[in-house]
Amino acid sequence: xxxxxxxxxxxxxxxxxxxxxxxxxxxxxxxxxxxxxxxxxxxxxxxxxxxxxxxxxxxxxxxxxxxxxxxxxxxxxxxxxxxxxxxxxxxxxxxxxxxxxxxxxxxxxxxxxxxxxxxxxxxxxxxxxxxxxxxxxxxxxxxxxxxxxxxxxxxxxxxxxxxxxxx
Amino acid sequence: xxxxxxxxxxxxxxxxxxxxxxxxxxxxxxxxxxxxxxxxxxxxxxxxxxxxxxxxxxxxxxxxxxxxxxxxxxxxxxxxxxxxxxxxxxxxxxxxxxxxxxxxxxxxxxxxxxxxxxxxxxxxxxxxxxxxxxxxxxxxxxxxxxxxxxxxxxxxxxxxxxxxxxxxxxxxxxxxxxxxxxxxxxxxxxxxxxxxxxxxxxxxxxxxxxxxxxxxxxxxxxxxxxxxxxxxxxxxxxxxxxxxxxxxxxxxxxxxxxxxxxxxxxxxxxxxxxxxxxxxxxxxxxxxxxxxxxxxxxxxxxxxxxxxxxxxxxxxxxxxxxxxxxxxxxxxxxxxxxxxxxxxxxxxxxxxxxxxxxxxxxxxxxxxxxxxxxxxxxxxxxxxxxxxxxxxxxxxxxxxxxxxxxxxxxxxxxxxxxxxxxxxxxxxxxxxxxxxxxxxxxxxxxxxxxxxxxxxxxxxxxxxxxxxxxxxxxxxxxxxxxxxxxxxxxxxxxxxxxxxxxxxxxxxxxxxxxxxxxxxxxxxxxxxxxxxxxxxxxxxxxxxxxxxxxxxxxxxxxxxxxxxxxxxxxxxxxxxxxxxxxxxxxxxxxxxxxxxxxxxxxxxxxxxxxxxx
Numbered sequence: 001x002x003x004x005x006x007x008x009x010x011x012x013x014x015x016x017x018x019x020x021x022x023x024x025x026x027x028x029x030x031x032x033x034x035x036x037x038x039x040x041x042x043x044x045x046x047x048x049x050x051x052x053x054x055x056x057x058x059x060x061x062x063x064x065x066x067x068x069x070x071x072x073x074x075x076x077x078x079x080x081x082x083x084x085x086x087x088x089x090x091x092x093x094x095x096x097x098x099x100x101x102x103x104x105x106x107x108x109x110x111x112x113x114x115x116x117x118x119x120x121x122x123x124x125x126x127x128x129x130x131x132x133x134x135x136x137x138x139x140x141x142x143x144x145x146x147x148x149x150x151x152x153x154x155x156x157x158x159x160x161x162x163x164x165x166x167x
Numbered sequence: 168x169x170x171x172x173x174x175x176x177x178x179x180x181x182x183x184x185x186x187x188x189x190x191x192x193x194x195x196x197x198x199x200x201x202x203x204x205x206x207x208x209x210x211x212x213x214x215x216x217x218x219x220x221x222x223x224x225x226x227x228x229x230x231x232x233x234x235x236x237x238x239x240x241x242x243x244x245x246x247x248x249x250x251x252x253x254x255x256x257x258x259x260x261x262x263x264x265x266x267x268x269x270x271x272x273x274x275x276x277x278x279x280x281x282x283x284x285x286x287x288x289x290x291x292x293x294x295x296x297x298x299x300x301x302x303x304x305x306x307x308x309x310x311x312x313x314x315x316x317x318x319x320x321x322x323x324x325x326x327x328x329x330x331x332x333x334x335x336x337x338x339x340x341x342x343x344x345x346x347x348x349x350x351x352x353x354x355x356x357x358x359x360x361x362x363x364x365x366x367x368x369x370x371x372x373x374x375x376x377x378x379x380x381x382x383x384x385x386x387x388x389x390x391x392x393x394x395x396x397x398x399x400x401x402x403x404x405x406x407x408x409x410x411x412x413x414x415x416x417x418x419x420x421x422x423x424x425x426x427x428x429x430x431x432x433x434x435x436x437x438x439x440x441x442x443x444x445x446x447x448x449x450x451x452x453x454x455x456x457x458x459x460x461x462x463x464x465x466x467x468x469x470x471x472x473x474x475x476x477x478x479x480x481x482x483x484x485x486x487x488x489x490x491x492x493x494x495x496x497x498x499x500x501x502x503x504x505x506x507x508x509x510x511x512x513x514x515x516x517x518x519x520x521x522x523x524x525x526x527x528x529x530x531x532x533x534x535x536x537x538x539x540x541x542x543x544x545x546x547x548x549x550x551x552x553x554x555x556x557x558x559x560x561x562x563x564x565x566x567x568x569x570x571x572x573x574x575x576x577x578x579x580x581x582x583x584x585x586x587x588x589x590x591x592x593x594x595x596x597x598x599x600x601x602x603x604x605x606x607x608x609x610x611x612x613x614x615x616x617x618x619x620x621x622x623x624x625x626x627x628x629x630x631x632x633x634x635x636x637x638x639x640x641x642x643x644x645x646x647x648x649x650x651x652x653x654x655x656x657x658x659x660x661x662x663x664x665x666x667x668x669x670x671x672x673x674x675x676x677x678x679x680x681x682x683x684x685x686x687x688x689x690x691x692x693x694x695x696x697x698x699x700x701x702x703x704x705x706x707x708x709x710x711x712x713x714x715x716x717x718x719x720x721x722x723x724x725x726x727x728x729x730x731x732x733x734x735x736x737x738x739x740x741x742x743x744x745x746x747x748x749x750x751x752x753x754x755x756x757x758x759x760x761x762x763x764x765x766x767x768x769x770x771x772x773x774x775x776x777x778x779x780x
Binding site: 019022023024025026029030032033036037038039040042043049052053054056134135137138 | 235236237264271323324347348373374375376377378381385389392393395396448449450451452453454455456457459461463475477
C-alpha cells in the first residue's frame with residue numbers, strides 16, 4: 001500500500017513501538033514457526049534485540065523504496081514488488097553471498113544456513129496477517145509507513161498533553 | 168524425539184572432560200524436567216554426605232519440554248545442588264533466554280562436578296565443551312561478566328549464567344545470574360559454582376527446536392497469551408509483585424524490623440503504587456513471556472542516583488520494611504548491589520535484619536560493625552552491609568554465613584530471632600498470620616518457600632482461619648506443594664496459573680503438543696507427587712531429622728504486637744497437629760519418613776533401599 005502519490009513512495013512494513021515492546025521474543029517464535037515449522041530466532045525474519053533489560057525492539061524488513069538490498073544483489077535475485085514494496089527473493093538466482101545482508105541498513109535480512117538462500121519478511125501475504133503481529137500480545141507491532149508512525153506519535157504526544165492539562 | 172533432546176551433558180571440571188548421557192523418553196516423561204529432573208540429577212550424581220562446597224556436589228541444570236518454544240512463560244531453567252545453606256536439596260528456577268540456549272545446544276540437563284585448579288568459565292558450543300581461563304573475569308560483578316563473555320563472540324546466541332563476587336567468596340546465599348538480571352536466587356547455588364572455581368557457564372545452541380504439533384501448540388499458546396492480558400494477571404502486569412506491600416500490610420503479615428511486627432507504619436512510602444509512580448521506568452518480560460511483570464526501577468537523583476534494577480516484592484520486603492527502611496531509593500540501591508554482587512536479596516535482607524536486631528538489643532555493637540550504626544531504617548548502613556556481605560569484609564564475613572550459622576556463633580539469645588527454617592531465610596509473609604503457610608514453611612524441603620508451597624493462598628483468600636492451625640491443613644499443604652510442582656517441573660512461570668481453566672488437563676495437553684508424549688491428568692498428578700517425594704528422599708538421605716521440620720522460636724513465642732494479627736502466635740501444639748496431618752496426607756510415617764511401598768508406588772523403587780522404611 002502506498003501513501004499519497006505526490007511524495008516519495010512509502011510501503012507498509014512491520015513497525016515496532018519500543019515503549020510497548022517487552023522483549024518477549026514471541027514475534028521471532030511466531031515467524032520461525034510460520035515459515036519453517038520450528039522455533040528458532042535465527043530462522044526468523046523479524047528479530048528482537050535486547051541490549052539492556054529495559055531496551056527491547058524488533059526489526060523486520062522496512063520495505064525501503066529503491067531498496068539497497070535489491071541494488072546490492074550481484075545476481076539480480078532480489079526484486080521489489082512495486083505495489084506492496086515487499087522484496088521477493090528468486091531462490092534459483094540467490095546463492096547466499098550475503099551482499100544484500102550487508103547492504104541492509106536495518107539488519108533485516110536472514111541467511112538460512114541450510115538452504116543457503118536469503119529470506120526477507122513478506123508480511124505473511126498468504127495468511128492474510130503477519131503472524132508476528134498476531135502473536136504480539138502487547139500490540140507493540142503494527143503495519144505502518146513512516147507517515148502513519150509520525151501521525152501516531154503526534155496523537156500520543158497531544159493526548160499526553162491533554163491528560164496533563166486535565167490533571 | 169520432539170522438544171526434548173534425550174541427552175544430559177556431564178562436565179567434570181577437575182579432569183576437564185565431558186560426556187553425554189542418553190536418556191529415554193520414558194525417563195523424561197517420568198521426571199518431566201525443571202526442579203524434578205534437576206533433583207533427580209542431584210540425587211544420582213551427588214554422593215551421600217557430600218560437602219556442599221566440595222568437588223563432589225553436583226551442580227545440575229535442567230529444562231523442560233517448553234524451553235525455547237512459543238509456550239507462554241515456558242522459557243525457564245532449574246538449577247539444583249546440595250545447598251550450602253541448608254545441607255538439603257537446593258532447587259532454584261530462573262527465566263529467559265538461557266533455557267532456550269540449553270535446548271538449542273541439544274541437552275535436557277547439565278551436570279557439573281569437580282573442582283578446577285584455577286578460575287575458569289565453561290563454554291558449551293553445541294556439542295563442544297571448552298574450559299577457558301577466567302583470570303580476567305574473576306572478581307567481576309555479574310552483569311559485566313556476562314557482557315565480557317558475550318563480547319568475546321559478538322554472537323547474540325551466546326547466553327551466559329554467572330556468579331558475582333559473592334559466589335567467588337562462597338557467600339552461603341550467593342546466586343547465579345543469567346540474561347542481565349534473572350537469578351537462580353535461593354539456597355546458595357552460586358557458592359556451589361564458586362567452590363568449583365567456575366565463574367560462568369556460556370552456551371551457544373544453534374539447533375532449531377521442533378515440536379510434535381506446532382500448529383496446535385501455537386494456537387493454544389496464542390489463546391493462553393490472550394487470557395494473560397486480562398484480569399488474571401493484572402496485578403503482575405501493572406504494579407508487579409510490589410503490589411503485595413500494601414496487601415500484606417493490611418493483613419498484618421508484612422515482616423517488619425526482622426519479623427518483630429507485621430505492620431510497617433511507612434508502607435505507603437515503599438509500596439508498589441509509590442514505586443510505580445516515582446521509580447518504575449518500564450515493565451519488561453523474560454523471553455517467551457506475554458505477561459511482563461518485571462518492574463525496572465531507576466533512581467535518578469540523590470545519593471543513589473543511577474541505581475537501576477528490577478524490583479520484586481520479596482526483595483523489597485526483605486531489604487525494606489524488614490530492615491525498617493522507608494527509603495525507596497535506598498531499597499532499590501540495596502537490591503541493585505545484591506544483584507551486582509550475585510547474592511540472594513531475600514537471605515541478604517533477612518540476615519541484615521537479624522544483625523540489626525542484634526544491634527538493637529546490644530548483642531552486637533558499633534565496634535562489631537566496624538563503626539557502622541545499623542539502626543532500623545539506616546539505609547546507608549544497609550547498603551554498606553550488602554557490600555560487606557558480598558565481599559566478606561568485616562562483619563560481612565559472619566553475615567555471609569546466613570542467619571542460622573551466624574546466630575549459632577553469636578549466641579546470646581540471637582537464635583530466637585534468626586528467621587530461617589532449615590537454614591534458609593524466610594519469605595515475606597509473617598507466618599503467625601498465615602498458618603497454613605506456617606505449615607508449608609515448616610515442612611518445605613528447601614526451607615520456608617513461597618514458591619514451592621502456595622499454601623499462603625488459602626490463608627490470603629480466607630478459606631481457612633489464617634490465625635490458627637488445624638488438622639485440615641495437612642492435605643491443603645500437600646495440594647499446594649503439588650500444584651506448585653506442576654509449574655516447577657513443566658517449567659511454566661506461576662504468574663500464569665490463574666489463566667488456565669483446568670491446569671490438570673490443559674498443561675498435559677500443551678506438553679503433548681510439544682513433546683508428542685501422551686500425558687493424562689493422572690500421569691501429571693503422579694509425576695508431581697513423585698517430584699515432592701524425591702526432594703524429601705534426598706533430604707532424608709542427607710540426614711534429615713523430624714526436628715528440621717519446625718519454625719524459629721519467634722513465630723512460636725512472640726505474639727504480634729499490633730495490626731490485624733495482634734496477639735497471634737503459631738501455637739506449637741497446633742503446628743505439631745498440622746505437621747502430623749501433613750505427613751499423614753503424604754502417606755509418610757508419623758516420623759515423617761517415606762515407606763518403601765510408597766516409594767515403589769511412585770516409581771521410585773531405585774531409591775527405596777536408600778531411604779525407604
